[in-house]
Amino acid sequence: MAWTADQPLIALVDVHKSFGKTEVLKGITFSVAKGEVICVIGPSGSGKSTLLRCINALVPIDRGSIKVEGQEVNDPALDKLALRRKVGMVFQQYNLFPHKTALQNVMMAPIQVLKQDRKEVEERAHRLLRKVRLQDKASSYPGELSGGQQQRVAIARSLAMNPDVMLFDEVTAALDPETKKEVLVTIRELAEEGMTCLLVTHEMGFAREVAHRIHFTDGGRIIESGPPEEFFAKAKDPRTRQFLSQIL
Amino acid sequence: MRAPPNSTDLPVLLPMARPVRASEIGKVELGRAGLWAMLVVAAIGLIGEARAAPSDPGLLALLWKWAPLIFQGFLFNLLVSFLSMAIGTAAGAVLGLAQVSLLPQVRQASWFATQFFRNAPWLVLLFYCMFLLPFEIRLFDYVIPLPAWFKATIGLALPVMANMAEIVRGGVQSVPAAQLESAEALAFTRRQILWQIILPQCVTRMTPPWMNLYAILTMATPLISIVGVQESMSLTRAALNAEGRIELLVPMYLMLLVWFFLYCYPIARWTIRLERRFAVKI
Numbered sequence: 001m002a003w004t005a006d007q008p009l010i011a012l013v014d015v016h017k018s019f020g021k022t023e024v025l026k027g028i029t030f031s032v033a034k035g036e037v038i039c040v041i042g043p044s045g046s047g048k049s050t051l052l053r054c055i056n057a058l059v060p061i062d063r064g065s066i067k068v069e070g071q072e073v074n075d076p077a078l079d080k081l082a083l084r085r086k087v088g089m090v091f092q093q094y095n096l097f098p099h100k101t102a103l104q105n106v107m108m109a110p111i112q113v114l115k116q117d118r119k120e121v122e123e124r125a126h127r128l129l130r131k132v133r134l135q136d137k138a139s140s141y142p143g144e145l146s147g148g149q150q151q152r153v154a155i156a157r158s159l160a161m162n163p164d165v166m167l168f169d170e171v172t173a174a175l176d177p178e179t180k181k182e183v184l185v186t187i188r189e190l191a192e193e194g195m196t197c198l199l200v201t202h203e204m205g206f207a208r209e210v211a212h213r214i215h216f217t218d219g220g221r222i223i224e225s226g227p228p229e230e231f232f233a234k235a236k237d238p239r240t241r242q243f244l245s246q247i248l
Numbered sequence: 249m250r251a252p253p254n255s256t257d258l259p260v261l262l263p264m265a266r267p268v269r270a271s272e273i274g275k276v277e278l279g280r281a282g283l284w285a286m287l288v289v290a291a292i293g294l295i296g297e298a299r300a301a302p303s304d305p306g307l308l309a310l311l312w313k314w315a316p317l318i319f320q321g322f323l324f325n326l327l328v329s330f331l332s333m334a335i336g337t338a339a340g341a342v343l344g345l346a347q348v349s350l351l352p353q354v355r356q357a358s359w360f361a362t363q364f365f366r367n368a369p370w371l372v373l374l375f376y377c378m379f380l381l382p383f384e385i386r387l388f389d390y391v392i393p394l395p396a397w398f399k400a401t402i403g404l405a406l407p408v409m410a411n412m413a414e415i416v417r418g419g420v421q422s423v424p425a426a427q428l429e430s431a432e433a434l435a436f437t438r439r440q441i442l443w444q445i446i447l448p449q450c451v452t453r454m455t456p457p458w459m460n461l462y463a464i465l466t467m468a469t470p471l472i473s474i475v476g477v478q479e480s481m482s483l484t485r486a487a488l489n490a491e492g493r494i495e496l497l498v499p500m501y502l503m504l505l506v507w508f509f510l511y512c513y514p515i516a517r518w519t520i521r522l523e524r525r526f527a528v529k530i
Contacts, residue, residue: 056433058429058432058433080435081435081437082435084432084433084434084435085435087433088433089430089433091426091429091430091433093426095426095427095429095430096430097427097431097445097449098449099448099449108434108444109434109435109436112436112440112444113434113435113436113437113440154430157434158433158434161434161435
């Protein structure tokens with residue numbers, strides 16, 4: 001059964017995950033089509049970040065199925081490295097490599113993991129840094145960059161692997177409003193170019209603007225889903241309404 | 249210069265400035281720098297003048313006579329310290345990395361080895377090596393001799409290895425878990441993560457404790473004199489026996505102490521400087 005582009009790029013079915021006695025995911029089911037931008041929102045501690053980590057096998061799941069391009073992630077024989085080459089991820093705390101410059105951060109994985117030609121990679125890395133508007137920071141170390149700049153380098157670093165889908169884990173949560181904006185603009189450009197994106201976010205305005213579909217999670221379950229207009233205007237579930245009333 | 253409250257402002261009536269001031273400051277600085285050297289010389293000189301019989305050669309002359317030989321022994325101490333450090337560092341790095349292995353057996357075995365050698369008295373380990381290692385190894389047609397000094401070097405390398413292992417383990421674990429996570433998300437293999445991302449970040453952090461370990465090892469090298477290896481300590485003892493003068497005892501050991509001090513103290517200062525510098529850097 002070969003995967004074709006008309007099938008969901010990511011398909012989660014009844015995903016369960018516990019840490020010790022705490023069940024963080026209690027049966028999550030949704031899918032992401034190619035080119036789609038999906039936002040997952042919900043109160044802190046509702047398992048959103050864990051959900052993203054399950055998709056690229058950073059966290060193993062207990063029950064259920066996650067398929068990325070038709071390949072089962074919940075499979076002991078899974079080639080994790082092959083999966084992670086297709087799935088890019090950006091973290092809340094940027095997690096750039098502090099001993100490498102911005103350019104080196106972007107170049108490292110394509111050279112070492114994909115074994116691509118250094119010259120080619122360097123050219124592409126410069127292009128990616130220009131894309132995130134940091135071409136003049138190529139030789140800066142992460143410690144010399146602001147939070148927003150670091151996060152944009154992290155996005156470029158992830159893009160350098162040419163992933164099929166990007167996972168964003170509350171990437172603006174640690175930023176101040178101004179730097180937040182630079183990062184969100186970058187992500188929106190990506191989305192407009194047709195990159196498949198799955199975002200965990202607290203940026204309601206951004207979600208409303210960019211997302212094709214929004215999932216609201218609470219207590220390890222998806223409570224409500226829908227396209228942004230519908231979701232924000234007429235949420236049905238009382239918990240969703242309460243959450244939105246606190247945030248908006 | 250502050251005048252007392254009720255005094256005149258006529259310069260003539262002001263108390264005279266002390267003209268010795270400047271030279272005094274100079275003396276203080278000089279004194280601080282040369283304090284150790286002066287103390288040593290004074291001690292030797294005093295003891296010599298007080299106790300030496302007029303016909304005997306002075307203590308300083310005797311020290312001068314034996315210094316070259318003992319200094320050769322001291323250089324041998326340093327050689328042993330280099331070798332022990334090199335062997336201990338290499339073995340300790342392996343042992344330390346084994347402690348963060350994914351395989352539980354490897355992790356447990358290396359943890360046990362580390363704890364065993366780290367909590368053993370150095371002298372006992374030294375004796376063990378002297379008696380357990382053969383005096384030669386036969387490898388096919390070759391016979392590799394194992395001289396006593398080399399066995400002693402191994403004996404000192406064992407505790408160095410265990411301490412180095414702890415430095416490496418601590419260094420690796422000091423790198424935030426998020427670094428590991430983001431490297432994993434970029435599809436790096438575990439080996440690449442270790443060599444390209446974790447180790448380069450913790451080498452700077454491991455350097456000061458590693459230098460500290462070296463200074464401690466150097467100061468422990470005279471232990472090998474107890475198991476019969478000739479070095480500065482045993483040569484000092486031999487020189488004392490040859491001269492048979494009890495008043496030579498203190499200055500001669502003092503000379504040896506000063507050499508060790510002059511070698512180890514700069515290492516300690518340098519370590520502190522590095523520690524400070526790395527503490528500021530993110």
